[in-house]
Amino acid sequence: MLSHIDMGNRKVVKIVEKEFIGLAHGSGGKEMVDLINSFSFSHRGTWKNVDNDAATIDIGEQKKLVFTTDSFIVHPIFFPGGDIGHLAVSGTINDLAVMGAKPLGLSLSFIIEEGFSFHDLQTIVHSINLLSTKTKIPIVTGDTKVMEKGKLDQIIINTSGVGIVSDEELFTKELQVGDAILLSGGLGEHAVALLSKRFDYETSIITDSKPVIDEINAVKKYIKIAKDPTRGGIAATLNEICMRNKKGILLYDKDIPAKQEVRTVVEMLGINLYELACEGRFICFTEKKHAKKVESILKTFNNDAAIIGEVTQGNSVIIQSILGKRMLPNPTGRIVPRIC
């Protein structure tokens, strides 16, 4: 019986996760990948990239439709620099953008707890409206459900998105050994902003949550593959890329950007910077010869943007630091609580 289990006991939790869904199944790491693989949907039609951030299908004239979905359960729903609505719209735009697509429109589905503040809902809607207008990406279809008080913690938002990409611009190009890996800004800002609200400590850090479409468009012609490091952070993202592309990755520890305040907080809390979800950052792969150029363009958007590694032989993510080399494994277990 679940109610008799001490959730602090890792060994017991492991047994539970076989019979019951655990938090780790939603954390973006190994357990989630295993769970999703167990679904084994047998009929995929002519869709491709069904295991990627967004799936694609040919719609003629050398164009593809791109389709993605994401649900947001972040707690607290308002946090320094953003809110659950801003996060949802940014996240879905980014899932389209990292495929190279031009977003066409988003759906918006609210599931709300009875008794939720009407004012808070309007604040969230306003924030979505502003971002939709600013990015010129419309909210075009929606749904609203209300659950009885106590049956849901406040509010959940699902946003799905559709976009169009030309075959030529689709970011599914083959990686070569020696290709450079870039990160568009510092890690951990969203997590630290969230955790500051949860643990009630003072910080100047605000969420990084934002659409990355302008940055991506600015370096589009150089990008082979792009990906936003959300749940599981760059650890999950880079391991996924290694697996899919049958290549290895070497990261330069000293070059991976993060603000000093972020580093202090994550060290204090004993959490892994590389496993933290960003909501306004992307990783991209480019030929080595374009790396400096791409870096300088990305720096005009965020001065912390940097070349952080290179593609190698092999199939794992290795970090090179002054202490030597070590593996960066796909995260397992419960990473951090509900930050997206």
Next chain:
Amino acid sequence: MLSHIDMGNRKVVKIVEKEFIGLAHGSGGKEMVDLINSFSFSHRGTWKNVDNDAATIDIGEQKKLVFTTDSFIVHPIFFPGGDIGHLAVSGTINDLAVMGAKPLGLSLSFIIEEGFSFHDLQTIVHSINLLSTKTKIPIVTGDTKVMEKGKLDQIIINTSGVGIVSDEELFTKELQVGDAILLSGGLGEHAVALLSKRFDYETSIITDSKPVIDEINAVKKYIKIAKDPTRGGIAATLNEICMRNKKGILLYDKDIPAKQEVRTVVEMLGINLYELACEGRFICFTEKKHAKKVESILKTFNNDAAIIGEVTQGNSVIIQSILGKRMLPNPTGRIVPRIC
């Protein structure tokens, strides 16, 4: 303070609903329409039908992309003849089908309570997989989130969908006075199946939940407008159509199909048959001269299919019964508990 409010007192509830979200805001009736109208998204790009079941956008060659979303919070999650997964996939396919579209693919987003049974999840996934294979409509992109135990009641599913329709086949044709209204099967079966599980009474009725795409395809060339009467039932659906098309509707009470057992149960429970969500039925409008033909085709799928009314001047839904004429208003308040 919400905690001090007696939710049985309708007058107090009314005040609450101004400041807090109430169950009525998710019931598909007047309060939900008012809430959604208050969102007033300002940027819609070149999308059309943004207030319909699915939005549309031109993608060239006289074709439109159709896009829809729906979240499912049904309780219980397993019920006679179906489950939440079957319901979700059927619902989203139907939202595309009632626009005249050929569904291309669906997204699938699970939000799961920690401790949810792995076996139950696999049962739901299996049911989705079967339906996807049977209809040849693939699940192409997804998301899985897990919320802490007690923060969510079991499981929520969001399914969004994309489809394609030719300009010519889009079901947004103009209604004329005299057009016939047809219903593809009996009302209330989904609700009665659900309620039997909740209230633990015996019934032979099973949910009507299913994709209606085959029926729609069979009568496609005759359809001017179609709609699936989900939340708020035919009362909400027909009032919405009146409003959007600036026409009235006359319903023939005696011709509206419902199984005797359904009628007995709804009478016993004192609920309105016309306000109950169906999940495998559709209403369609056709020229009067095709009405009998459409009815006979629909009867080959479900013998309860019937011509149930006609388009009139005016702007309201009127029911003609042996007792005379009465209005069928848009439902208000909490209709029935979470049946979709």
